[in-house]
Amino acid sequence: MLTGTGLTWLMVLVGGAAGAVGRFTVNWLVERRSRPAPRATLAVNVAGSLLLGLLAGTGAALPGWLGALVGTGFCGALTTWSTFGYETAHMLGSGAVGRRQALLNVLTTLAAGLGAAALGWQLGSL
Known part of the structure; x- marks a missing residue:
């Protein structure tokens, strides 16, 4: 049975695999329905910010x-962050x-991500 550092590594690997598949799926769904734009990147960054805020709020x-x-x-x-930077550049x-568009992308991503x-933090701390 894994414990300690071994368990942590396994959890990061399993979570990372699921997150990568999620990111690929969101990209595929968004690009199928619209012209290439940073919509998929915005969606995953905002969703990840919400989820991470929720986790942090639970302490x-x-x-x-x-x-x-x-x-x-x-x-x-x-x-x-890298795709956001590439698309903005x-x-x-x-x-x-x-x-x-680049300025709007930066402002929207930062405002929506921080919001x-x-x-998420507020919901997690309830």
Whole structure:
């Protein structure tokens, strides 16, 4: 039976696998229905922020393995700062309209992500 560090590693691996599949699925569903845009990235980042805020709001009420599984593993693989940065930089290179879209993308992602994390924290602390 795994305990301690071995269990933590396993939880991160299992959560990461599930989060990666979730991210791939959201991308696939969004791109099937709309033109390429950062909508899928926004969706996974906001969802991950909400979930991580919820976990953080519960504090020490949750066992450590659950934080490793959902927080580090699942949310870590689901969310993506690198894709957000790449998509924003790509928009910046697309002329005046692209620069406006990039600014809107940054403001929307930050506001929605922080708002979702705060909401999750509040819900978790109830």
